[in-house]
Amino acid sequence: MRSYVVENFTERLVTREQPPLEPTGTEVIVRVAGSGVCHTDLHLQDGFYDLGGGKRLRLADRGILPPLTLGHEIAGTLERVGPDAPIAPSDWDKTYIVYPWLGCGTCAPCLDGDEQLCATPNSIGVARPGGYADECLVPHPRYLVDATGIDPTLGATYACSGLTAYSALRKVTADRERDVLLIIGLGGVGYSGLLIARALGYERIVVADIDPQKRTMAQELDGITALDPGDPTALTVLAELGGVASAVDFVGTTRTVEFGLAALRKGGACIVVGLFGGDVTIPLPPLVQRSTTLRGSYVGTLQELVELVELVKRGDLPPLPVEALPLDAANDALTRLRAGRVSGRLVLVAGRDTAGEAS
């Protein structure tokens, strides 16, 4: 089986060939039908996150070291299963999305169902081998979410970009009819967040993006107000709407978080999802007096992925644009993402060569 691997940080991925994976115990092997290409993959290739002020969060300091098989947005089918894996005969006919945010399974967050917040994460495509490969090992079938009927090229993207947006929107406490919900940044995850917010029934949604094309795209949906956060009147417009009850920042820079906080009404909450990088300084008395909440939201829970897939199956969530590329174009996909030359989500499809033919 083939996989595409970071052998040294900052370098191009290397192709590896190895014998098929052999599952033991409860392990299952998923034949990868689609593997989404995420911004996190660029950080994994680089080996760090930017913390602002010239500081870096080095992955090596967190025990994440090459070789790394990237790919945490995986959809596919069962290929082989270990002797103790609880699998029914009908499960072989299903298409699955793999929940990749694995923890230790025994700490308090894991026992609460928040494996993505485990102190010793063991995520697929981050700490353990992921989906830039023909096959992927999953330790237990409970991490497989039944997505039968959903195109795996699209379905793969729900494991990270979709789930990240969904989980952030589930943390919003605003009233769906009365309150203003502000969505900052309409990249892939932010646009997905906008569609999810509509599917969840939020009626007063304002979006903010510096890109006029993205604002126009959002305004093509009914009832969406779009603002340029760089426009000096943007905060006035939001204040005239009654102020923002919840802001979800899908960018995560100093400027976007400052904008989100400045837009909040008293009692409002700013939820930061984007990992672009930077820092903010917050004057404390107004934090107290205005009872402001600033919180982060990192990917999502297995239960939230199940809920999101249900939302998709009910037809409440329009599909996001995805572009399928053959698995052996993994390096090109990363290069394009790094250069910003991507309109929808890029998804690697195994079993096809660069000519697009079955192999």
Ligand SMILES: [Zn+2]
């Ligand atoms: Zn991701």
Ligand SMILES: [Zn+2]
């Ligand atoms: Zn844990």
